Amino acid sequence: xxxxxxxxxxxxxxxxxxxxxxxxxxxxxxxxxxxxxxxxxxxxxxxxxxxxxxxxxxxxxxxxxxxxxxxxxxxxxxxxxxxxxxxxxxxxxxxxxxxxxxxxxxxxxxxxxxxxxxxxxxxxxxxxxxxxxxxxxxxxxxxxxxxxxxxxxxxxxxxxxxxxxxxxxxxxxxxxxxxxxxxxx
Amino acid sequence: xxxxxxxxxxxxxxxxxxxxxxxxxxxxxxxxxxxxxxxxxxxxxxxxxxxxxxxxxxxxxxxxxxxxxxxxxxxxxxxxxxxxxxxxxxxxxxxxxxxxxxxxxxxxxxxxxxxxxxxxxxxxxxxxxxxxxxxxxxxxxxxxxxxxxxxxxxxxxxxxxxxxxxxxxxxxxxxxxxxxxxxxxxxxxxxxx
Numbered sequence: 001x002x003x004x005x006x007x008x009x010x011x012x013x014x015x016x017x018x019x020x021x022x023x024x025x026x027x028x029x030x031x032x033x034x035x036x037x038x039x040x041x042x043x044x045x046x047x048x049x050x051x052x053x054x055x056x057x058x059x060x061x062x063x064x065x066x067x068x069x070x071x072x073x074x075x076x077x078x079x080x081x082x083x084x085x086x087x088x089x090x091x092x093x094x095x096x097x098x099x100x101x102x103x104x105x106x107x108x109x110x111x112x113x114x115x116x117x118x119x120x121x122x123x124x125x126x127x128x129x130x131x132x133x134x135x136x137x138x139x140x141x142x143x144x145x146x147x148x149x150x151x152x153x154x155x156x157x158x159x160x161x162x163x164x165x166x167x168x169x170x171x172x173x174x175x176x177x178x179x180x181x182x183x184x185x
Numbered sequence: 186x187x188x189x190x191x192x193x194x195x196x197x198x199x200x201x202x203x204x205x206x207x208x209x210x211x212x213x214x215x216x217x218x219x220x221x222x223x224x225x226x227x228x229x230x231x232x233x234x235x236x237x238x239x240x241x242x243x244x245x246x247x248x249x250x251x252x253x254x255x256x257x258x259x260x261x262x263x264x265x266x267x268x269x270x271x272x273x274x275x276x277x278x279x280x281x282x283x284x285x286x287x288x289x290x291x292x293x294x295x296x297x298x299x300x301x302x303x304x305x306x307x308x309x310x311x312x313x314x315x316x317x318x319x320x321x322x323x324x325x326x327x328x329x330x331x332x333x334x335x336x337x338x339x340x341x342x343x344x345x346x347x348x349x350x351x352x353x354x355x356x357x358x359x360x361x362x363x364x365x366x367x368x369x370x371x372x373x374x375x376x377x378x
Contacts, residue, residue, distance in 0.1 A: 020257035029251045036250060041242045052243055057250045064254045125237030132234065147234045150203025168196070176188070179230070 013076035017067060032060060035077060038149050039084050045132065045144040046088050055091070059084040074158060081145070081159045131181040135174050142167050143174035189223040198224065202231050 011030070019027035039056050048055060062083050063070070070079055132140060141160050145151045146167075153164040153171070160167065189195055194217045200206040201214040218224055341349065 023257050025251070025254075025256065028254050028257065029247070032247055032250050032254075036245050036247060037242065040245055041238050044242045045238050053245050053249065056245055057253050060250055061253055061255075124233055125240055128230075128234050128237040129241065144234075144238065146199045147231050148238055150200045150205040152200065172192075172195075175227075178234075179188075182230075 017070070017076065020064075021067070028064065031076070035080050036060070038077075039080060041148050042081060042084060042144060043088055045140065045148065046085075046137075048088055048091065055084070055087055058087055062087075075155065077149075077151075078155045078158050081149075081151075081155075085141070085159055127182060128178070131178040134181060135177060138162070139170045139174040139177075142170040143178075146171050187223065189221050189227070191217065191221070191224075194221075194224060195227065198228055199231055202228055202235075 013031060013034075016027040016031050020031070036056050039059055040052050043052055043055050059080060063076075063080055070076070132143065135143060138160060142156055142162075145156045145159060146153075151159075153167045156162075156167045157164045162170075194214060197206055197210050197214050201211060204211075206214065218228065
């Protein structure tokens with residue numbers, strides 16, 4: 001489907017994958033350039049702070065090692081985000097076992113964003129991130145995938161393991177919560 | 186500010202902000218935005234969210250990521266792609282085996298190294314042995330005529346067929362001798378009674 005800001009001459013992910021499979025490593029570089037930053041942004045919004053490079057790299061390595069099993073009926077972007085989400089969950093489980101403490105909950109998330117805020121001077125951005133951090137993990141994932149990536153509900157449902165309708169409800173609830181929090185400040 | 190009541194347009198705003206909406210939807214959203222202050226505020230909020238997370242996301246070393254990826258030309262051929270060729274070779278091997286077995290059996294028949302004996306022929310359809318007299322009767326036509334019916338009857342010439350018919354007409358339709366088991370009295374000392 002042609003979109004308003006996505007020119008038709010832009011090579012599709014499927015075409016890039018085919019080029020890479022023929023040995024063209026520049027196609028792999030193009031795929032990484034297209035998806036790496038959104039993946040890092042998604043991981044950051046999920047509370048990941050350390051070794052984001054490693055997390056994103058692992059996502060791509062896993063994806064490229066099993067591109068034969070990639071089905072073109074879902075988009076490469078959806079697949080990458082699904083892998084990334086699994087890696088984030090693995091990290092959280094490992095961290096939980098290692099530190100013998102509860103998984104990052106909403107209050108911890110707020111503290112994590114507070115730590116980031118020390119590096120980011122923008123007051124508005126700080127407030128927005130604090131508001132997003134108060135969302136439940138599932139609401140936060142749906143909201144950030146929808147807002148940061150413009151992902152349709154169908155794709156989001158695949159990534160977070162829910163239904164399209166439920167994702168729509170989560171998104172609108174999240175948006176209302178954030179608006180209320182920002183108006184209270 | 187209260188939310189816009191047009192839920193359909195509000196649903197399209199994130200994709201529109203990313204330029205990922207279809208051309209027709211893009212025009213509808215723009216038309217709506219030109220009139221709706223609430224949706225304009227929501228778009229501003231969406232852009233602020235994206236900018237705030239962008240600012241919090243560190244730059245990545247793209248070259249390092251690409252270097253870590255496997256080379257595309259060195260893919261291992263999946264098993265599913267190998268299967269048809271394997272099946273082809275198995276079918277070819279089975280064909281060779283069948284042809285070889287049939288050929289060997291034919292050669293043995295020609296050279297007569299393991300030709301069946303008369304006694305072997307004298308087995309009925311359920312594998313029960315018949316008496317030697319019957320065996321001799323069964324063997325009689327071939328042994329007396331000197332004909333060898335190695336192939337089918339259709340392989341014989343007209344002369345041979347005629348000779349075979351003559352020989353068959355000379356054979357008695359009844360068995361010359363009773364089997365030994367039938368000639369033996371059921372009660373050995375019948376006269377004693």
